[in-house]
Amino acid sequence: MSEVSIIGLDLAKNVFQMHGADASGTVLFRKKLRRDQVLKCLAAQPTCTVAMEACASSHYWGREIGRLGHAVRLAPDYVKPFVKRQKNDAADAEAICEAAQRRTVRSQVDGKLIAVNFTEGQDVKKGDVVGEIDPALYQATYDQAVAKKAQDQAQLANQRIDLTRYEQLAASNAGSKQQADTQRALVAQTEALVKADQAAIDNAAATLSYTKIVAPISGRAGLRQVDQGNIIHAADTTGLVVITQLQPIAVWFSLPQQQIMRVNAAAAKGALAVDVFGNDGVTVIDTGKLTGIDNQVDQTTGTLRLKAEFPNANYQLWPGQFVNVRLKVETLMQALVVPTSAVQRGPIGTFSYVIGEDNVVSAKPVTVTQQNEHDAVIASGLSANDRVVTTGFANLSDGSKVVVGRDDQTPSADLAPRKRSRGPDAQKKDGAKDGQKDGEPRAKRSSSEGDQKGQTGPAPGPGATGSGAKQP
Incomplete structure (x- = not known):
C-alpha cells in the first residue's frame, strides 16, 4: 500500500x-x-x-x-486544463444612472388649475395635455383683440372709398390734390393699425394656448406638485410635475487616467460596447454603447468621466441608481486563459503548478498580460495542453505527487453549524470519570432529596445520620 x-x-x-x-x-x-x-x-x-x-x-x-x-x-481538489478562447479586454467601473432628459413642467401663465390630466408614474408623450388653467380671462382678451381688428378693418374700408373719390376729383381739377394726399396717408395709417391688431390677436391666442399645460418631452411623470383647484403662477419654481425620460437612459462612470490612451484608441476604431450588471454583479441586465468621453481629467481624483447610453427596454435601470459597468475595449482572439486562482506569486514573479506525468506537479514561471477576479490571460510559460492546479495549495511544492479531484467531489457547505457528536468510547470514559468524581456528591444529593420527600416534621437534629436513622 x-x-x-x-x-x-x-x-x-x-x-x-x-x-x-x-x-x-x-x-x-x-x-x-x-x-x-x-x-x-x-x-x-x-x-x-x-x-x-x-x-x-x-x-x-x-x-x-x-x-x-x-x-x-x-x-488539490480541482484541476483545470488550459483554455484557448476569445477573451474580452474590458475595464470595470462603478457608475450612476441619469435620465437622458429631465424636464420640470411649469405654467407659463397665472391662473386657477382646473384639471390635472395625468396620474403619478404614468408614461406620457410629448404634446400630451397634463394640466389645464381656467381660460376665461385669456379668452376674453383674445375676443377683444379680434373685435378691435374688425373695427379697424371696417374703418379702413371706408377710408379707401374716400381716397378713390378724392383722387377722381383731383384728376378733374374739381378737388384739392392736398385733400387726396391726406386721405392716402390716412389709409396707410389704418392699414398699419390693422396689422397691429393682428399681432395682438396672435399674442392673445398664444397666451390662451398656455392655459393648457403640455408635456415638453416623452417620459414618465413623477409625483404631482400642485393639486387641482390651486392658483399657480408662471414664477413658481416647483412646477406641476417632473417628467423623466427613461428610454434610453444615460450612465456616467469614471476610469483611471492611465486607461485614457487605450480607450481613445479603441473608440477611434468604432463604437465600444458597455455592459451593465445587476445586483449580483454577474448577470448582464442591459448592453449599450459608449456615447461620450469628457475633455479633461478630474485633478482631484485623477479619473476621466465617460457616458454610455442604454436602451433600457425593461426599465431595469433607474435615474440615480448605482450600478457596475464593464467597458469592452478590445477582444483578444484565441487567448490562453486560466482561472485566476491558478496564478501564484513567488519571490521572482508569477508561476503556476502544472501537472505532468504520474500526477507530479512542477512550478513553471508564467507571464500574465491581463487578469481579473475570474480569469487570467497568459502570454508565455504554458501551453494549451497543460493542466494547472487551481485549489489545494497547502503543503504543495515543486515535485510533489498529487491526487486530482473532480467537480462532484467538492464538499458542500453547511447551512448552519452542526451539533458536535461524541464517540461511544468517549462517552463511556466521561461517564466513568463522572461516576468517580461526582459519586459522593450524588449520594449526598440523593439522601438529601430522600429527606425532603420522606420528612414531614421538623428538620432532624444534629445527631441525625441519614433519612432512615432513628434516635436510640
Whole structure:
C-alpha cells in the first residue's frame, strides 16, 4: 500500500470515501465510511501516505492521522486544463444612472388649475395635455383683440372709398390734390393699425394656448406638485410635475487616467460596447454603447468621466441608481486563459503548478498580460495542453505527487453549524470519570432529596445520620 485517499462526500453526516492504491496506481479497495470508521481503517493499514482534500477540518485529520504514524499530504481538489478562447479586454467601473432628459413642467401663465390630466408614474408623450388653467380671462382678451381688428378693418374700408373719390376729383381739377394726399396717408395709417391688431390677436391666442399645460418631452411623470383647484403662477419654481425620460437612459462612470490612451484608441476604431450588471454583479441586465468621453481629467481624483447610453427596454435601470459597468475595449482572439486562482506569486514573479506525468506537479514561471477576479490571460510559460492546479495549495511544492479531484467531489457547505457528536468510547470514559468524581456528591444529593420527600416534621437534629436513622 503506497497511498490512501480520503474525499469528503457528505460532511453534514460525516460520510467520507476512502480508497487505497499501490505504487502503480491500482486501486486496492474503495469504501464509504464514517469518520470514526475511517480512523479505524487507517489504523489497520501499514505505514503509507494519506492524501486528502484541503478543507476546514484539515487540522483535525492531520493530527489524528499523524498519531497513527502515517504521512499526510493535502491534495488539490480541482484541476483545470488550459483554455484557448476569445477573451474580452474590458475595464470595470462603478457608475450612476441619469435620465437622458429631465424636464420640470411649469405654467407659463397665472391662473386657477382646473384639471390635472395625468396620474403619478404614468408614461406620457410629448404634446400630451397634463394640466389645464381656467381660460376665461385669456379668452376674453383674445375676443377683444379680434373685435378691435374688425373695427379697424371696417374703418379702413371706408377710408379707401374716400381716397378713390378724392383722387377722381383731383384728376378733374374739381378737388384739392392736398385733400387726396391726406386721405392716402390716412389709409396707410389704418392699414398699419390693422396689422397691429393682428399681432395682438396672435399674442392673445398664444397666451390662451398656455392655459393648457403640455408635456415638453416623452417620459414618465413623477409625483404631482400642485393639486387641482390651486392658483399657480408662471414664477413658481416647483412646477406641476417632473417628467423623466427613461428610454434610453444615460450612465456616467469614471476610469483611471492611465486607461485614457487605450480607450481613445479603441473608440477611434468604432463604437465600444458597455455592459451593465445587476445586483449580483454577474448577470448582464442591459448592453449599450459608449456615447461620450469628457475633455479633461478630474485633478482631484485623477479619473476621466465617460457616458454610455442604454436602451433600457425593461426599465431595469433607474435615474440615480448605482450600478457596475464593464467597458469592452478590445477582444483578444484565441487567448490562453486560466482561472485566476491558478496564478501564484513567488519571490521572482508569477508561476503556476502544472501537472505532468504520474500526477507530479512542477512550478513553471508564467507571464500574465491581463487578469481579473475570474480569469487570467497568459502570454508565455504554458501551453494549451497543460493542466494547472487551481485549489489545494497547502503543503504543495515543486515535485510533489498529487491526487486530482473532480467537480462532484467538492464538499458542500453547511447551512448552519452542526451539533458536535461524541464517540461511544468517549462517552463511556466521561461517564466513568463522572461516576468517580461526582459519586459522593450524588449520594449526598440523593439522601438529601430522600429527606425532603420522606420528612414531614421538623428538620432532624444534629445527631441525625441519614433519612432512615432513628434516635436510640
